[in-house]
Amino acid sequence: MSHFGTNLKILRKRRARSQADLSQSLKLTRSSLSAYEVGTAEPNYDTLMRISKYFKVPIDVFLKDDLHEFSELRLTNLENGFDVDVSGKKLRVLTTTVNQDNEENIELVPMAAQAGYTQGLYDPEYIKVLPTFQLPFLSKDRKYRTFPISGDSMPPISNGSFVTGEFIQNWNYVKDGYPYIIVTKEDGIVFKVVYNKIKSNKTFLLCSTNTAYEPYEVKVDDILEIWKFTNYINSDAPEFKLQD
Numbered sequence: 001m002s003h004f005g006t007n008l009k010i011l012r013k014r015r016a017r018s019q020a021d022l023s024q025s026l027k028l029t030r031s032s033l034s035a036y037e038v039g040t041a042e043p044n045y046d047t048l049m050r051i052s053k054y055f056k057v058p059i060d061v062f063l064k065d066d067l068h069e070f071s072e073l074r075l076t077n078l079e080n081g082f083d084v085d086v087s088g089k090k091l092r093v094l095t096t097t098v099n100q101d102n103e104e105n106i107e108l109v110p111m112a113a114q115a116g117y118t119q120g121l122y123d124p125e126y127i128k129v130l131p132t133f134q135l136p137f138l139s140k141d142r143k144y145r146t147f148p149i150s151g152d153s154m155p156p157i158s159n160g161s162f163v164t165g166e167f168i169q170n171w172n173y174v175k176d177g178y179p180y181i182i183v184t185k186e187d188g189i190v191f192k193v194v195y196n197k198i199k200s201n202k203t204f205l206l207c208s209t210n211t212a213y214e215p216y217e218v219k220v221d222d223i224l225e226i227w228k229f230t231n232y233i234n235s236d237a238p239e240f241k242l243q244d
Helices: 004-014 019-025 030-038 045-055 059-064 072-079 111-120 124-128
Strands: 106-108 144-148 162-167 178-184 188-197 203-207 216-219 223-233
Touching (some): 004 030, 004 072, 045 059, 111 124, 111 144, 111 178, 111 188, 144 188, 144 223
Parallel strands (some): 106 144
Antiparallel strands (some): 178 188, 188 203, 203 216
């Protein structure tokens, strides 16, 4: 966490908070907060998430960026939630697992774990207990994950299916009219046909194939991950008819 302590101190001072005030707000001891700022201690995952949420600054920015190098405008945008790296030039944090041959697994998010994914996606302890498998026909050079699908908004993919997606680093490459798994801060995991509106208003338009559901827009700063649809698994057998 090479930049965490200095970044924490910068953001605290920008809010004109003393260590005593901030530690009380974050439910920390003042000595712990002081140790984080000078780099003699590191927060655990839950504390890191709490600090990130308090300042509205993504964890990867806290850990990897030096806020001393940010302009005043960029710092203001960051604090207001508008500093989103859609191009992926800053490596998006992705916790993953590998098999005994050091090949990346496809992690499967069970239905029971779906609700906790937005809180656990950066947590190695959460990711490492997910079921894993391999699909040999997929590229070994790309990262895949499988997500549960609920509801009837995306036929022919039905409720209870599992959709596998390829991790998208650069959100500018999201193609209009193609299905993606979008992980959002508010709605969690959603599977939709997506239209890229980044250039015009920094949003994505999410559409269902079931026309009973209205399209809606999601701001890029509300998105945590994007995965491009590759295939899906469904245990419901189609109807088979013998030919006369």
